[in-house]
Amino acid sequence: MSLAKKLTAEFLGTFWLVLGGCGSAVLAAHVVGADGYQFGIGYLGVALAFGLTVLTGAYAFGHISGGHFNPAVSFGLWAGGRFPARELVPYVAAQVVGGIAAGFILLQIAQGTGTFSPDPNAAGVFASNGYGAMSPGGYSVAAAFLTEVVLTAFFLIVIMGSTHGRAPTGFAPIAIGLALTLIHLISIPVTNTSVNPARSTGVALFAGPAAIGQLWLFWLAPILGGLIGGMLYGWLGRDRD
Numbered sequence: 001m002s003l004a005k006k007l008t009a010e011f012l013g014t015f016w017l018v019l020g021g022c023g024s025a026v027l028a029a030h031v032v033g034a035d036g037y038q039f040g041i042g043y044l045g046v047a048l049a050f051g052l053t054v055l056t057g058a059y060a061f062g063h064i065s066g067g068h069f070n071p072a073v074s075f076g077l078w079a080g081g082r083f084p085a086r087e088l089v090p091y092v093a094a095q096v097v098g099g100i101a102a103g104f105i106l107l108q109i110a111q112g113t114g115t116f117s118p119d120p121n122a123a124g125v126f127a128s129n130g131y132g133a134m135s136p137g138g139y140s141v142a143a144a145f146l147t148e149v150v151l152t153a154f155f156l157i158v159i160m161g162s163t164h165g166r167a168p169t170g171f172a173p174i175a176i177g178l179a180l181t182l183i184h185l186i187s188i189p190v191t192n193t194s195v196n197p198a199r200s201t202g203v204a205l206f207a208g209p210a211a212i213g214q215l216w217l218f219w220l221a222p223i224l225g226g227l228i229g230g231m232l233y234g235w236l237g238r239d240r241d
Contacts, residue, residue: 001064003087007094009065013057014098017050017069018202022127023106024049025192047184050193055177062173070196071095071219076156076226080234082163092198099202107206120208127203128211129194129218137189144191145221151183152195152225153232160233194218195225 024046031040041049058067066083068074071092077083107126110116118125123136131144139147155176161167162175180195187193194200200218204211 003090006065006087007090009061010068010091010094011098011101013061013065013067013069014095014198014202015102016057016060017053017196018099018102018199019106020053021046021050021199022103022203023109025124025127026106026110043188044185046188047181047193050184051177051179051181054180055173058173058176065091067173069095069098069198070222071198072152072196072222072226073156073159074226075223076152076230077160079227079230080156080160080237082160082230082234095198096201099198100205101202103202103206106203118207121210124192125211126207127192128207129192129200129204130211130214131191131217134210134214135190136192139190141217145217147187147190148194148218148221149225149228151187151193152222153229155179155183155195156226156229157233157236160230160237164237191218195222197222 024041028041029043029046054067054069057069061067061069066077068077068083068091074083074088074091074095078085078088103126110126121133123130123134123138125134128134131139131141135144158179159172159176162172183195184193187195197219200215204215204218
């Protein structure tokens with residue numbers, strides 16, 4: 001498969017993940033009807049939306065690019081010996097551009113009511129990630145960092161385990177999608193769940209300076225977690241040891 005096709009698949013897959021996952025948070029998580037009745041999909045619905053985007057995206061594009069859709073996954077697979085270093089930068093670039101494109105499209109949709117004017121200093125504004133005052137539950141920077149590192153590490157373990165040559169074939173996207181759903185169920189209150197720098201960047205750029213100022217954590221922690229998970233499973237899954 002040519003690199004151009006791989007990068008296009010990563011762009012589209014990341015676009016789908018951000019549009020579907022963050023779109024569910026921005027447009028459908030909390031809705032108020034004309035009579036004041038509040039309804040929406042809530043945290044559970046958002047968690048399922050993120051899992052479904054990865055599941056469907058992996059089936060659609062996994063055979064083309066591997067279905068990373070996430071710089072932390074690319075770094076983790078490289079650390080685990082499953083991905084060549086020469087493709088890291090192009091993959092990450094395609095993923096980030098896909099995330100930003102989805103964030104832009106989502107903003108245009110959200111503004112369609114003519115009343116969309118979120119507080120840029122509010123926790124989780126425009127589905128952004130954050131800590132402290134920008135955390136949905138008011139969690140500290142240390143708690144946010146630990147959460148993102150540990151959950152991304154386990155995400156890589158699930159990805160590498162479910163795609164191992166001796167794992168049941170054809171079911172990896174289901175395991176990966178369910179893992180991402182579980183991760184969101186755990187951590188939406190803590191950081192609004194990143195485990196993906198491209199997802200964080202794609203909405204932070206449109207959420208305001210407070211979200212952009214905290215974006216460093218949602219690059220550093222997921223990539224560190226990805227490296228840890230990738231190296232751990234790279235050792236654990238070796239048959240020759």
